[in-house]
Amino acid sequence: MKQNPSEYKTHLAYIKKLYEEQVPFNKLLGINILKIDVDELCIQLEMKPEFVGNFIKKILHGGVISSLLDLTGGLMAFIGVLKRTQRYLSFEEVTKRFTQTGTIDLRVDYLNPGKGKYFLSEASILRLGNKIAVVRTDLKNDQSVLIASGTGTYLIG
Amino acid sequence: MKQNPSEYKTHLAYIKKLYEEQVPFNKLLGINILKIDVDELCIQLEMKPEFVGNFIKKILHGGVISSLLDLTGGLMAFIGVLKRTQRYLSFEEVTKRFTQTGTIDLRVDYLNPGKGKYFLSEASILRLGNKIAVVRTDLKNDQSVLIASGTGTYLIG
Amino acid sequence: MKQNPSEYKTHLAYIKKLYEEQVPFNKLLGINILKIDVDELCIQLEMKPEFVGNFIKKILHGGVISSLLDLTGGLMAFIGVLKRTQRYLSFEEVTKRFTQTGTIDLRVDYLNPGKGKYFLSEASILRLGNKIAVVRTDLKNDQSVLIASGTGTYLIG
Amino acid sequence: MKQNPSEYKTHLAYIKKLYEEQVPFNKLLGINILKIDVDELCIQLEMKPEFVGNFIKKILHGGVISSLLDLTGGLMAFIGVLKRTQRYLSFEEVTKRFTQTGTIDLRVDYLNPGKGKYFLSEASILRLGNKIAVVRTDLKNDQSVLIASGTGTYLIG
Numbered sequence: 001m002k003q004n005p006s007e008y009k010t011h012l013a014y015i016k017k018l019y020e021e022q023v024p025f026n027k028l029l030g031i032n033i034l035k036i037d038v039d040e041l042c043i044q045l046e047m048k049p050e051f052v053g054n055f056i057k058k059i060l061h062g063g064v065i066s067s068l069l070d071l072t073g074g075l076m077a078f079i080g081v082l083k084r085t086q087r088y089l090s091f092e093e094v095t096k097r098f099t100q101t102g103t104i105d106l107r108v109d110y111l112n113p114g115k116g117k118y119f120l121s122e123a124s125i126l127r128l129g130n131k132i133a134v135v136r137t138d139l140k141n142d143q144s145v146l147i148a149s150g151t152g153t154y155l156i157g
Numbered sequence: 158m159k160q161n162p163s164e165y166k167t168h169l170a171y172i173k174k175l176y177e178e179q180v181p182f183n184k185l186l187g188i189n190i191l192k193i194d195v196d197e198l199c200i201q202l203e204m205k206p207e208f209v210g211n212f213i214k215k216i217l218h219g220g221v222i223s224s225l226l227d228l229t230g231g232l233m234a235f236i237g238v239l240k241r242t243q244r245y246l247s248f249e250e251v252t253k254r255f256t257q258t259g260t261i262d263l264r265v266d267y268l269n270p271g272k273g274k275y276f277l278s279e280a281s282i283l284r285l286g287n288k289i290a291v292v293r294t295d296l297k298n299d300q301s302v303l304i305a306s307g308t309g310t311y312l313i314g
Numbered sequence: 315m316k317q318n319p320s321e322y323k324t325h326l327a328y329i330k331k332l333y334e335e336q337v338p339f340n341k342l343l344g345i346n347i348l349k350i351d352v353d354e355l356c357i358q359l360e361m362k363p364e365f366v367g368n369f370i371k372k373i374l375h376g377g378v379i380s381s382l383l384d385l386t387g388g389l390m391a392f393i394g395v396l397k398r399t400q401r402y403l404s405f406e407e408v409t410k411r412f413t414q415t416g417t418i419d420l421r422v423d424y425l426n427p428g429k430g431k432y433f434l435s436e437a438s439i440l441r442l443g444n445k446i447a448v449v450r451t452d453l454k455n456d457q458s459v460l461i462a463s464g465t466g467t468y469l470i471g
Numbered sequence: 472m473k474q475n476p477s478e479y480k481t482h483l484a485y486i487k488k489l490y491e492e493q494v495p496f497n498k499l500l501g502i503n504i505l506k507i508d509v510d511e512l513c514i515q516l517e518m519k520p521e522f523v524g525n526f527i528k529k530i531l532h533g534g535v536i537s538s539l540l541d542l543t544g545g546l547m548a549f550i551g552v553l554k555r556t557q558r559y560l561s562f563e564e565v566t567k568r569f570t571q572t573g574t575i576d577l578r579v580d581y582l583n584p585g586k587g588k589y590f591l592s593e594a595s596i597l598r599l600g601n602k603i604a605v606v607r608t609d610l611k612n613d614q615s616v617l618i619a620s621g622t623g624t625y626l627i628g
Contacts, residue, residue, distance in 0.1 A: 024209040050181045063221075070223060074219070108262060131603070153423075262448070283582055310580075337524055367497075375494070375542075380534060380579070381535070381537065409527075413526075419581065421579075422537070423576045
């Protein structure tokens with residue numbers, strides 16, 4: 001049986017909580033999932049003093065950027081899997097599938113200095129196969145300047 | 158005037174301190190530079206509960222891995238620049254050059270689950286040009302299992 | 315003195331010829347530059363039997379795809395350099411700068427089977443710095459299916 | 472039933488022929504598989520005038536380099552699959568599996584100018600999973616200078 005929209009919504013709300021509160025490193029970063037839908041994902045990260053890399057220029061550390069792009073892409077790949085599933089999944093199954101999704105590889109292009117009060121990361125699926133998904137993610141600052149762009153390949157359950 | 162070995166050592170000790178204590182996100186991760194020499198670099202990261210990504214498998218978050226690979230590669234690129242400099246640099250100049258080094262792009266391949274009590278990241282320079290450096294970095298766990306491998310392109314001053 | 319539009323046009327026509335006829339491997343592939351402007355670039359490649367990789371599925375070899383993405387990105391980076399130049403360049407200078415542009419690294423994502431009578435490759439600049447340019451290129455077939463997407467970092471003169 | 476060494480040898484000789492003579496673009500390049508074994512692969516490419524990219528410096532086109540790295544990595548991934556197969560495969564099955572192997576993504580780092588009379592491409596497997604393989608490939612010239620290094624992710628049957 002194909003999932004109906006309200007089932008999706010329940011799943012997505014559950015995944016949002018899982019991602020924000022159950023993944024320890026996501027919690028350390030303090031990510032905030034602003035929008036999560038079958039075709040849309042937007043994650044916010046607030047600038048904090050401890051995220052700085054270049055302490056003279058006071059800009060975001062490259063590792064914070066790659067972390068955010070990686071986790072955004074991974075979540076989008078997972079949403080893609082969920083969207084395609086033709087039957088109702090229990091929360092246990094959702095959790096299991098979530099932990100089976102993993103990054104295979106990631107390329108990050110650092111395009112502009114990571115300056116801003118907050119940053120927004122958005123993802124779009126380039127390929128959704130049976131075994132792998134390829135996802136592109138863009139990170140912009142509060143002025144909509146493109147800070148970095150990433151392409152990740154993810155293993156999907 | 159070309160630098161002599163003792164000048165290198167002083168510079169490298171200074172950079173080690175800069176990297177471990179002055180870069181906020183490095184401090185948050187708690188990186189520990191075990192070896193730093195003109196041809197060798199080894200950085201240690203201890204596993205901490207807040208670094209976990211997959212909370213069922215209790216393995217390192219992909220973002221922690223990419224962070225460590227990025228910062229190791231960037232430091233190696235910087236050491237390469239320093240090695241080539243034909244004259245004595247003041248600490249002020251070292252700091253300035255350090256902040257001018259930046260990641261252009263990075264590819265990370267996630268090869269094995271990030272399981273371990275600690276992780277070691279090592280770098281080797283593939284290309285050292287006038288404008289850019291290409292550095293490869295490997296991340297192994299306490300059992301010498303290769304967890305991830307990265308290749309980064311860095312802008313050098 | 316800044317170049318005027320008619321100078322650009324003369325330069326671009328010259329570069330088109332250089333690229334199509336003077337670069338031996340481009341000639342072997344038989345690339346056809348359909349549009350070349352300061353903000354737009356579209357290169358066509360006709361399918362030929364000798365470009366096939368998978369001989370059962372009769373699809374484009376991955377190497378032909380990466381070649382096309384690489385050369386499209388490199389040309390776009392070069393156009394970016396030219397656009398920014400604040401003075402008139404002789405053809406000799408254009409040629410010299412052209413040969414100084416080089417690919418530093420390239421990532422290619424193969425998204426759909428390379429099936430088609432012809433393929434179109436388009437580029438857009440993600441970053442244009444003093445030393446390097448980052449360019450994204452998309453390859454589509456005659457049905458506008460996205461076959462592959464690439465991101466390249468280029469050294470610019 | 473596990474394959475015995477003589478079966479491997481027959482398969483590998485068959486694959487060598489397939490790769491060199493049945494893949495049209497490989498034939499156009501004129502690749503020559505010097506060594507092919509379960510743990511070793513070395514492919515030679517002779518420099519030809521039509522492979523030149525930069526016509527002033529007379530060096531290999533970036534696309535020829537990425538082509539060679541891609542096909543070397545793909546072949547190595549396929550050998551890895553074959554090595555792991557626990558039973559005898561007919562030539563038909565080998566061909567079928569060969570055509571099911573495909574590149575998901577590839578990163579190429581161009582490290583030194585592609586100057587030489589011939590080039591050698593070697594591969595090593597970084598990861599061999601159930602669904603994907605990650606392979607690193609190095610391209611050297613006749614003086615053993617490292618011209619380029621690649622990392623590819625391949626879908627395996």
